[in-house]
Amino acid sequence: MDNEISNVKHDGRSPKEKYVHSVFESIAGKYDMMNDILSFRRHKAWRKFTMNRMNMRQGDTAIDLCCGTCDWTISMAKASGTGEIVGLDFSEGMLEVGRGKVAKEGLQDHIRLVQGNAMSLPFADNQFDYATIGFGLRNVPDYMQVLREMKRVVKPGGMVVCLELSKPTWQPFKFLYYFYFEKLLPLLGKMFAKRYEQYKWLPESLKLFPGREELAEAFRQTGLQEVQAFSLTGGIAALHIGIKENLDV
């Protein structure tokens, strides 16, 4: 991939959206295996920590943006028990893998998978208890627009949650990490998934993405309240949580 991907629109989709879409269509079948390999299975611990922080109750509803192969969507469906959980993604290939996992868990009556764009959600205002995005915000052309959409579709008092890769700050760790992330990781992508360019996208996508404090500020600028930001595994990942104002309380 070149570094020239901008957000200029031509035929409705920006070059970044088109490129990201092609990346995920191409790696969908290997996505779950590569997640385990590349993160040394740390993503499982991050997801567990996130679910604990969300503290979902029976019957809660959620929309999981950029749901991909549905790991988080499935966890929320299990935690909520009865509330409808929507998973939204623009890659049919990723959704297809997710659909298989949802069926295997017997959750197909409980999870609705929708092909759509996180930049413009096909849902009314104030509908869900939670809006989540896992490792997706870094991939969209305008993360502020996506945060505004997440805030729009959650009910007053609802929670907007983002789990995403972030930028470690401690110098010795930072040096080692970036060596791994920028140099070794694309090689592992080539070795295990036969995709080099697609895995080079991962470090590229983080370069223009805000660090932990900046993203917390973006949550506040969107109008979200009680914003919390958690650093995970030395800052490699971060969890951000914000609440939509509830004027009734």
Ligand SMILES: C[S@@+](CC[C@H](N)C(=O)[O-])C[C@H]1O[C@@H](n2cnc3c(N)ncnc32)[C@H](O)[C@@H]1O
């Ligand atoms: C790194 S994967 C994350 C998948 C999943 N959330 C997880 O936690 O493993 C990013 C996903 O975002 C989706 N995506 C990227 N940009 C999108 C957009 N603008 N609208 C909808 N989905 C998008 C991709 O198709 C891909 O499935």
